[in-house]
Each structure stands twice: as structure tokens, then as C-alpha cells.
Amino acid sequence: MKITDLLKKNGIALNPKVDSKEESINKLVDLMDATGRLRDKESYKKAVLERESLSTTGIGDNIAIPHAKTSAVKEAGLSAMVLTNGVDYDSLDGEPAKLFFMIAAPEGENNLHLDVLARLSMMLMDPDFKEQLINAKSVDEFLSLIDSKENDKLKAENDKEEAQKAQTNGYRVLAVTACPTGIAHTFMAAEALENKANDMGITIKVETNGSGGAKNVLTDEEIANAECIIVAADKKVEMARFEGKKVIQTKVANGIHKTEELLNRATSGDAPVYHHAGGSDSEGSSSEDGESIGRQIYKHLMNGVSHMLPFVIGGGILIALAFLLDNYSIDPSNFGKNTPIAALIKTIGETAFGFMLPVLAGYISMSIADRPGLAVGFVGGMLANLGTTYASAFDSSVSVISGGFLGALFAGFLGGYLVLGLKKIFDKLPQALEGLKPTLLYPFFGIGLIGLIMIFVNPFFGGINEAITNFLNSMGGTSKVLLGIVVAGMMSIDMGGPFNKAAYVFGTASLASGNYEVMAAVMAGGMVPPLAIALASTFFKNKFTKRERQSALTNYIMGFSFITEGAIPFAAADPLRVIPSCVLGSATAGALTMLFNCQLRAPHGGIFVLPVIGNPFGFLGAVVIGAIVGMAMLALLKKKVEE
Numbered sequence: 001m002k003i004t005d006l007l008k009k010n011g012i013a014l015n016p017k018v019d020s021k022e023e024s025i026n027k028l029v030d031l032m033d034a035t036g037r038l039r040d041k042e043s044y045k046k047a048v049l050e051r052e053s054l055s056t057t058g059i060g061d062n063i064a065i066p067h068a069k070t071s072a073v074k075e076a077g078l079s080a081m082v083l084t085n086g087v088d089y090d091s092l093d094g095e096p097a098k099l100f101f102m103i104a105a106p107e108g109e110n111n112l113h114l115d116v117l118a119r120l121s122m123m124l125m126d127p128d129f130k131e132q133l134i135n136a137k138s139v140d141e142f143l144s145l146i147d148s149k150e151n152d153k154l155k156a157e158n159d160k161e162e163a164q165k166a167q168t169n170g171y172r173v174l175a176v177t178a179c180p181t182g183i184a185h186t187f188m189a190a191e192a193l194e195n196k197a198n199d200m201g202i203t204i205k206v207e208t209n210g211s212g213g214a215k216n217v218l219t220d221e222e223i224a225n226a227e228c229i230i231v232a233a234d235k236k237v238e239m240a241r242f243e244g245k246k247v248i249q250t251k252v253a254n255g256i257h258k259t260e261e262l263l264n265r266a267t268s269g270d271a272p273v274y275h276h277a278g279g280s281d282s283e284g285s286s287s288e289d290g291e292s293i294g295r296q297i298y299k300h301l302m303n304g305v306s307h308m309l310p311f312v313i314g315g316g317i318l319i320a321l322a323f324l325l326d327n328y329s330i331d332p333s334n335f336g337k338n339t340p341i342a343a344l345i346k347t348i349g350e351t352a353f354g355f356m357l358p359v360l361a362g363y364i365s366m367s368i369a370d371r372p373g374l375a376v377g378f379v380g381g382m383l384a385n386l387g388t389t390y391a392s393a394f395d396s397s398v399s400v401i402s403g404g405f406l407g408a409l410f411a412g413f414l415g416g417y418l419v420l421g422l423k424k425i426f427d428k429l430p431q432a433l434e435g436l437k438p439t440l441l442y443p444f445f446g447i448g449l450i451g452l453i454m455i456f457v458n459p460f461f462g463g464i465n466e467a468i469t470n471f472l473n474s475m476g477g478t479s480k481v482l483l484g485i486v487v488a489g490m491m492s493i494d495m496g497g498p499f500n501k502a503a504y505v506f507g508t509a510s511l512a513s514g515n516y517e518v519m520a521a522v523m524a525g526g527m528v529p530p531l532a533i534a535l536a537s538t539f540f541k542n543k544f545t546k547r548e549r550q551s552a553l554t555n556y557i558m559g560f561s562f563i564t565e566g567a568i569p570f571a572a573a574d575p576l577r578v579i580p581s582c583v584l585g586s587a588t589a590g591a592l593t594m595l596f597n598c599q600l601r602a603p604h605g606g607i608f609v610l611p612v613i614g615n616p617f618g619f620l621g622a623v624v625i626g627a628i629v630g631m632a633m634l635a636l637l638k639k640k641v642e643e
Contacts, residue, residue, distance in 0.1 A: 003078070003120050003150050004143055011035040011079040012139045018081070021058075021089045021097075025049070025066055028079050028102035037077030037104050044072040044104060055234065058091030059188060060257060062134070063124055067103035077104045078120070080142070082134055092253050098134050099124070122191035123149050170225035171205045173197065173266045174218050178209035178233035179252045189232050189255030196259035202267060209237055228266035229274075230255070239274070244434060247274035273427055275437065297413075304364035304412055305505055311355045312508050312603050318349030320601040320612035356508075357385040357405065361412035368416025369423070372438055376419055376446035380411030383454040387462050390455055401462030405509035407454075410461065415450050422446060480517070480594040487518060488525025488590020488626075492582040495529060495564045495571060508603050516599035520613065523562055524593045524623050525586035527606055530566035531559030531623070532585045532630025533578070536638070539631065543638040559627070562606035577637040585630020592622035 011031045018024050025048060033041045047068035051057065058064040079102045086096025101120065124130055129149050136142040175193050179185035190206040197204035205222060208215045220241070223229065228246040231237060232255030239247075248262060248271045255262070265271060319336070326335060326342035337343035358381035365377025384407030387400035403410075422445055426437055433441075490503035507522035537544045537552035544552065548570070558566030571578045596618030602609045610616045 004147050006076055007078040008035045009139050013081045015084055024087055028081055031079035032102055032104050035077050037075055039074045040072040056090045058089035058097050060091050060093035062098040064089045064097040064100045069105035071107045073104040073106040119153055121187040123153055125191045170222055171203045172227050173202055173204045174226045175206040175230040176237050177255050178237050185252045189252050192256045192259045228271050230262050230266055242274045246271040300364050300367040303367035304360040307363040308356055308360040311352050311359055315349045315352030317602040318345050322346035324612050357408035358382040361408045364412025365415035369419035372442040373416045373419040375443050376450050377412045377415035379447050380415045380450040380454050381408040384408045384411045387458050388455055389458050401466050403458050403461030404465035407461035411454055418449055419446050481591045484521035484590035484594035485587040488521045489583050489587035491525035492529050492586040495568050516601050519603055520593045520598040520600035521590035524589040526564040527559050527562050527623050528586040528589050528626040528630055529564055529582035530555035531627035532582055533567050533570050535627055535631040536634045540635040542640045545641050560607040581630050581633035584633050585626045588629045589622045589626025
């Protein structure tokens with residue numbers, strides 16, 4: 001099979017009227033549909049956009065290769081487009097895209113087409129070939145250029161295979177490339193590394209982890225003899241085989257655009273020694289190359305929060321349910337455990353809730369230092385939760401104050417970087433002791449050190465935690481309303497982004513401190529955006545297209561379920577009107593929950609946990625009013641559409 005078998009004349013467009021990335025994708029999908037390759041055009045387009053959301057397929061050098069592998073494709077195919085003047089495609093290098101190839105790959109076992117698509121990806125790495133395609137005067141010339149180049153490439157592939165068979169001294173550098181779909185970037189990175197290594201006189205072998213499985217697999221002998229291995233991957237690859245070797249882990253995009261830098265580092269001896277901690281393989285994307293300090297901290301924090309949430313949500317709802325089922329009049333001081341069923345449910349909930357801080361700290365630490373960091377962070381988080389000090393360790397009668405959320409955060413980051421420090425120190429040990437590191441040395445020294453440090457700093461974090469709790473509990477009237485406005489408004493600023501996450505984390509942290517009003521404001525603020533959009537599309541139909549009105553109906557369900565992300569497509573399409581409207585609506589709802597003294601012990605669930613909310617009718621009223629305010633603002637700002 002050749003490229004020209006997948007690319008039909010009616011699937012090629014030279015300089016059509018296209019002015020944006022969205023229009024580019026739409027045009028390429030239309031071309032693909034015209035070739036008869038698609039079973040379901042809309043489903044295929046959705047799959048393309050989902051792949052685009054992972055990372056842009058504008059790879060730079062004026063090339064874009066949007067693609068998807070889905071059951072919506074009947075048979076493998078290509079569509080192509082040339083825009084001589086280019087269009088902004090959010091490309092990795094910031095330059096406009098001029099040459100487009102869209103790939104449609106069917107699901108199933110027959111992956112013969114994947115070799116062809118890989119060949120196309122590698123051919124596009126030739127700048128002269130790329131310019132010839134961009135300047136093609138006709139569709140026939142476009143196809144002829146591809147056919148001629150492919151014949152040359154096939155011959156080069158055969159020559160490469162023969163050269164590899166003749167290679168007896170091993171390879172100086174090895175590499176593994178992989179992207180989430182394994183269709184285009186995987187092979188472009190491989191081609192770029194091979195070409196640059198050849199120019200630099202470096203022998204290299206590249207394993208590609210594509211959709212059709214791993215190709216050109218590295219052997220144990222090759223790994224043993226190599227100076228360094230480059231892993232340019234955005235998905236999981238087999239890492240255990242590289243134990244004790246110098247390994248550079250980076251993004252697949254760097255394998256395309258930073259080849260010389262990677263090869264120089266690989267041959268300079270500057271790469272770190274890789275140590276596999278056991279269990280499942282590490283993520284190839286775990287590298288922090290090119291990430292800012294702030295981005296790294298945010299990534300580690302979110303890893304802890306995402307693992308913590310199931311304990312918080314499950315435990316919180318059970319605790320709230322226990323209060324709902326209990327009889328307050330029996331013993332107000334023991335409310336939640338006065339009846340056997342309530343006591344049982346609350347005990348289970350409290351047990352789950354008790355894991356909140358240790359899990360948070362453990363998985364932050366693991367994000368930083370891989371698996372050896374888990375136990376160290378977990379112990380640090382538990383000590384922060386308990387509030388253990390040097391005095392209380394020797395005298396149980398000494399009262400302690402939990403370090404709370406802040407103490408657990410500190411423990412998580414401290415544990416991770418402690419283990420990283422231990423890894424550097426133990427790198428100097430003899431190779432014979434490698435097996436002892438993850439099973440003995442890391443846990444013994446890591447747990448011991450974090451224990452000593454946390455016991456020392458716990459009084460400090462305990463004091464901060466107590467001060468924050470007292471401050472929140474003492475807030476009344478205007479100050480409480482202001483707090484509700486801020487945290488609820490933050491839920492709508494980026495709807496799942498850093499502001500949203502920061503507000504949600506603050507809400508869950510307040511739960512751990514015994515303040516339940518903040519969580520009520522946070523959830524109300526998160527419910528409003530999708531509800532406001534749904535209401536606006538229902539009562540102001542002339543402000544939305546037919547497609548927008550249809551998709552907005554699901555926002556009723558998402559809003560009542562506390563899924564703020566339902567508003568994202570509308571915010572992305574019209575941010576200057578949608579986001580301010582949603583922020584105003586959410587802030588209104590947050591202010592009202594504080595004014596109505598609403599309390600929420602469950603950090604999720606939306607309307608489904610209404611029975612366990614303190615002042616449920618006040619909470620529901622706050623959400624409804626906030627949604628109406630957001631709807632009114634949106635209706636005022638949005639212009640009428642003409643269909």
C-alpha cells in the first residue's frame with residue numbers, strides 16, 4: 001500500500017477560502033467525507049477535536065497533521081490542503097500552518113495503513129519536499145510529488161534495514177518515540193532524530209511506539225551497549241528495561257524540534273541515571289523539560305488532589321448522611337452517632353475522610369519522586385494530620401493541633417524532594433546495592449527524615465491552621481458574603497482550570513477544618529455556569545444557533561450535577577461574553593449561600609446531596625438566583641444570531 005492509495009483527488013484542496021484553525025479542520029473533514037472514507041462525519045470530527053485537545057497537531061515548520069483513530073472511519077484515508085498564505089493553527093513554533101494532511105484511521109486489527117501514514121510523517125520532515133508541495137500548481141502535480149518522494153523513501157528504508165543488519169558494534173544512542181495516538185508525531189520524532197544523528201556522525205536506533213505496536217524494538221544487548229537512551233514520549237512506554245542506564249525523558253515534540261540539543265546531551269555524559277522503582281512503568285511524559293516551576297508545582301498538587309478527592313467525596317457524603325439519619329435531640333454533643341445506623345455510617349465516613357491528608361501528601365510526593373516518594377509523603381501527611389510534636393511524642397497528655405491541609409501540602413512536597421535528594425546521594429553507591437534502594441534505603445531514610453522534620457514544624461502549621469479556622473468561624477455578615485463572592489466567582493473564571501481548582505481545594509481544606517459554609521459557596525458557584533447557559537439558550541433562542549441550543553440542553557444535567565466543565569465549549573467560543581456572565585452569576589450564588597448560612601459537608605454531588613445540606617432550600621434558591629443573574633447578563637451581552 002502506498003500514500004497515493006489513501007489520498008484521492010477529491011480529497012485535496014489547493015488554497016480554498018479558510019481563515020482559522022476551526023475552518024481548516026472543518027474543510028479537511030469535508031474533504032475526507034467526500035472521499036467516502038467516513039461512516040459518521042460528525043463522530044469523526046469529534047474524535048479529531050478530542051485528539052487536538054491533548055496537544056496541537058500543528059507540529060511546526062508550517063505543517064499540521066490533524067488525525068484520529070475511530071470506529072467512525074470505514075477505511076483508512078487521507079485528505080490534504082495547501083494554504084500558501086498560511087493560517088494560525090496554534091502550532092508548536094507559533095508559525096502559521098500552510099500544509100495540511102488529515103489522517104482517518106479505522107479501529108480494528110488491520111493496521112497495514114499505519115506503516116503508510118508513518119512514511120508520510122517522515123517524508124514531511126524534508127524541508128525541500130514540503131516547499132514543493134506548498135507550491136504545487138495542481139492536484140496532479142501534488143500527487144506526483146508525493147509518489148516520487150515515496151519511491152525514494154521506500155528505497156531508503158530498505159537501505160536502512162540492510163545497514164542495521166550490518167551493524168555489529170551496537171549503537172551509541174538509542175531512542176524511543178511515542179505520542180498519544182501513535183500515528184504522526186511518533187514517526188516524525190524518529191525521523192528527525194535519525195536524520196540529525198546521521199548529520200552528527202552518531203549511530204542511533206529508534207524504537208517507535210505507534211498505533212500498530214512497537215516497531216524496531218530495542219534489544220537487551222543494544223541497551224546494554226548504548227551510552228544513553230532518549231525517551232521522547234507523551235504516553236507510557238516500557239521503562240524497566242532501562243534500569244541503571246543514562247536516560248533522557250522528554251516530550252515527543254522535543255524529539256522533533258530539539259534533536260541536536262538532545263543528541264548533544266546524550267553524548268556528553270550529562271544525562272541522569274534511570275532507576276525503575278518497580279510496579280507499573282513510568283510515564284514517558286513525566287519529564288519536566290520545558291515546564292516552568294509554577295507549572296511543575298501545579299502538576300504535583302493536582303496529582304495529590306485528584307487521588308484525594310474519592311476519599312473526601314465518599315467520606316464526606318457518608319458523614320453528611322449520618323447527620324441526616326440521626327436524632328439530634330437524644331444527645332446534641334454526640335450528634336451523628338446517637339442512633340446505631342447513624343453511628344455506623346459516620347464511622348465509615350470518618351475512616352475514609354481520615355485518609356484525605358495522607359493521600360494528598362503521598363501522591364504529591366509520588367508525582368515528584370515516582371513510587372519511592374509515596375510512602376514518605378504518606379507518613380508525612382499522616383503526621384501533619386495528627387499534629388504530632390516532640391512533646392506529644394513523649395507525653396500523650398500533651399494536646400496537639402493538626403497541621404491540616406497546609407501541613408499536608410508541605411509534607412507532600414518535602415517528601416518528594418527528600419527522596420530526589422536521596423536518589424542523588426545513593427547514586428554513588430556500588431551497582432551491587434541497586435536492589436536495596438527502593439526496598440530499604442529510600443523508605444528507611446526517607447520516612448525517618450520526614451518524621452523528624454514534620455514533628456518539628458507541626459506546631460507552626462498547627463498554629464496557622466487554628467488561626468485560619470478561628471478567622472473563618474468568626475466571620476459574619478459582610479465579610480462572609482465577600483468570601484462567598486470570591487470563592488464562587490473563582491469557580492467560573494476558568495471552569496476547571498487553576499482558578500477553579502484553587503477555589504475547590506480551598507473548599508475541601510475548609511471541610512477538614514470544620515468550616516462547611518465555604519464548600520457550600522464553592523459548589524453553588526460551580527453549578528451556576530452550565531445552568532446559566534442552559535437557561536439562556538432556552539429563553540433567548542435568538543442568541544444561539546440551533547446546534548448550540550441542542551448541546552446546551554445537557555447543561556441542565558451538568559449544572560445540577562456540579563459539573564462546571566459543561567460550560568467550557570460556550571466559554572471557549574465566546575469568552576468575552578460568557579465568562580463575565582458566569583462569574584457574575586456564580587458570585588451572586590456564593591454571596592447568597594453565605595447570607596443564608598448554608599452548610600455543606602459533602603464536597604460534591606450537586607443537587608443529589610441537597611438533603612444533607614444545611615438550609616437546603618436556601619442553597620437551592622441561591623443556585624437558581626445565581627443562574628438567572630448569569631442568564632440575564634448573557635442575554636444582554638450576546639448578539640442575535642442569523643441562521
